[in-house]
Amino acid sequence: MFSIPDLAAWFADPVHWDGxxxxxxxxxxxxxxxxxxxxxxxVVALPLGLAIGHTGSGEFLVIGLGSISRAVPTMGLLFAxxxxxxxxxxxxxxxxxxxxxxxxxxxxxxxxxVTTIPWGIRDSAKAQGMTGFQRIRYVEFPLATSSMIGGMxxxxxxxxxxxxxxxxxxxxxxxxxxxxxxxxxxxxxxVASSLVIIVITIVGSQLLGWLQQRTGDRLDPPHPLEKx
Amino acid sequence: xEWFFANASFVAGLALTHLSIVIVPLVLGSILAIVGxxxxxxxxxxxxxxxxxAVYAIPSLALFVAxxxxxxxxxxxxxNVMIALTVYAMASMYFSARDAFSQVPPSTKTxxxxxxxxxxQLFVHVELPMAIPGLISGLRVVxxxxxxxxxxxxxxxxxxxxxxFLDGFQRRIPxxxxxxxxxxxxxxxxxxLGLWLLGRALTPWRTRGGQRV
Numbered sequence: 001m002f003s004i005p006d007l008a009a010w011f012a013d014p015v016h017w018d019g020x021x022x023x024x025x026x027x028x029x030x031x032x033x034x035x036x037x038x039x040x041x042x043v044v045a046l047p048l049g050l051a052i053g054h055t056g057s058g059e060f061l062v063i064g065l066g067s068i069s070r071a072v073p074t075m076g077l078l079f080a081x082x083x084x085x086x087x088x089x090x091x092x093x094x095x096x097x098x099x100x101x102x103x104x105x106x107x108x109x110x111x112x113x114v115t116t117i118p119w120g121i122r123d124s125a126k127a128q129g130m131t132g133f134q135r136i137r138y139v140e141f142p143l144a145t146s147s148m149i150g151g152m153x154x155x156x157x158x159x160x161x162x163x164x165x166x167x168x169x170x171x172x173x174x175x176x177x178x179x180x181x182x183x184x185x186x187x188x189x190x191v192a193s194s195l196v197i198i199v200i201t202i203v204g205s206q207l208l209g210w211l212q213q214r215t216g217d218r219l220d221p222p223h224p225l226e227k228x
Numbered sequence: 229x230e231w232f233f234a235n236a237s238f239v240a241g242l243a244l245t246h247l248s249i250v251i252v253p254l255v256l257g258s259i260l261a262i263v264g265x266x267x268x269x270x271x272x273x274x275x276x277x278x279x280x281x282a283v284y285a286i287p288s289l290a291l292f293v294a295x296x297x298x299x300x301x302x303x304x305x306x307x308n309v310m311i312a313l314t315v316y317a318m319a320s321m322y323f324s325a326r327d328a329f330s331q332v333p334p335s336t337k338t339x340x341x342x343x344x345x346x347x348x349q350l351f352v353h354v355e356l357p358m359a360i361p362g363l364i365s366g367l368r369v370v371x372x373x374x375x376x377x378x379x380x381x382x383x384x385x386x387x388x389x390x391x392x393f394l395d396g397f398q399r400r401i402p403x404x405x406x407x408x409x410x411x412x413x414x415x416x417x418x419x420x421l422g423l424w425l426l427g428r429a430l431t432p433w434r435t436r437g438g439q440r441v
Contacts, residue, residue, distance in 0.1 A: 007297075067368075067369075067372065067420070070369065070372040070373045070376065070416070071372045071375065071376055071412065071413050071416030071417060071420075072376060072409065072412070072413060073376040073377070073379040073380070073390065073393070073408075073409070073412050074376075075379055075380055075382075075383075075390060075393050076379065076390075076392075076393045076405055076408050076409040076412065077409065079393050079394075079396065079397040079405050080402065080405045080406065080409065082397070083396075083397065083400060083402045083405065084402065157284070157285045160287070161285070161286070161287030161288065161289075161290070162287070164287045164289045164290060165289070165380075168383070168394075168397075169397075175289065178289055178290060178293060179383070181293075182293060182383070182384065185303075187293075187296070187297065187303060190293045190294075191293070191294050191297045193290070194286075194287070194289075194290030194291070194293060194294045195294070197286075197287050197290050198285070198286050198287070198290060201285040201286070201287070202282055202285055205281075205285055
């Protein structure tokens with residue numbers, strides 16, 4: 001019922017790449033949904049995480065949200081939101097359900113980014129007479145970037161693999177190939193769609209990992225005499 | 229609530245299936261990860277890290293349906309879900325286990341070796357007990373995510389608590405979805421509490437007389 005040559009033939013057939021439910025469109029849609037959810041989560045979580053790290057109060061929120069969110073199945077949350085807000089707002093429900101899993105790692109990343117800056121740096125910024133806002137803008141935010149990107153990487157991995165659930169509420173993305181393929185017992189399509197998702201997940205997380213490493217050099221720059 | 233009381237035995241049955249699908253992967257995955265974290269040679273650590281973080285990046289639904297193609301298991305049924313959950317539990321637990329073992333002070337290990345302990349004795353009597361706090365906190369993370377991830381198995385025909393989400397959505401019964409969410413959450417929290425108690429019981433020297441040593 002499934003074989004590697006079948007899979008290769010499936011990929012080779014241009015019919016499976018073009019059109020509304022072709023791989024190209026679904027791929028772009030998958031990436032667009034992922035980015036929109038990450039953006040929504042970042043707008044909420046990053047300022048909040050920076051503020052918690054800056055003031056040092058509200059740390060329970062970072063830890064609590066992290067452990068609670070792991071125990072909430074996204075599929076159930078998504079279905080509940082769609083029923084609650086109506087099918088017409090299902091795009092929004094999807095983004096909220098996805099943002100819910102992206103917020104805890106982003107929050108933790110921003111918070112840890114600020115709190116792991118050596119005390120001396122934050123204190124000297126204060127001693128220079130910088131206001132609270134200036135310290136966040138010119139000291140804490142730039143130095144926390146690497147950790148925030150690290151949080152973004154974890155959030156990306158989880159969101160990009162959860163977008164697969166979108167077709168269960170009638171939306172698109174590469175999960176469409178999986179859900180439709182399962183229903184039609186077209187397992188080449190199922191495996192092909194899964195492979196594409198795995199590839200974009202790995203590429204995206206490598207990209208963010210590389211970005212994280214590059215921005216990490218700001219806090220811990222290589223010694224000038226050290227050969228790279 | 230009414231829906232829950234009217235269907236309590238049905239929900240209980242689904243919860244039992246859910247538990248049975250979660251427990252085997254949790255136990256198996258954790259043991260493999262803990263032993264693996266200790267056995268992998270320093271030379272292979274970067275490679276293992278790359279492979280396991282790539283494995284962890286695979287979408288669960290995708291792995292549930294890709295497994296039959298890879299290893300020839302039947303497409304529908306609990307086997308794939310259990311294998312996939314084992315793989316995820318192992319990939320995630322491996323990193324916590326490695327951190328936990330690296331926190332055992334080298335001087336303690338040297339002392340144990342100097343006392344004449346064999347590598348196996350060193351592992352069982354020194355490294356494992358001292359790594360317990362780290363291992364337990366890793367297990368708490370893994371158990372919560374495994375319990376909630378198992379629900380997705382309902383999409384590939386496993387009748388566990390995730391079935392409440394699918395059925396509740398198709399038949400427009402919000403209470404059914406709510407029941408599922410609460411049930412999964414309760415099971416996850418029960419695991420969390422159990423592991424916390426286990427951690428306390430296994431490390432009596434940390435809490436004896438109210439003093440943390």
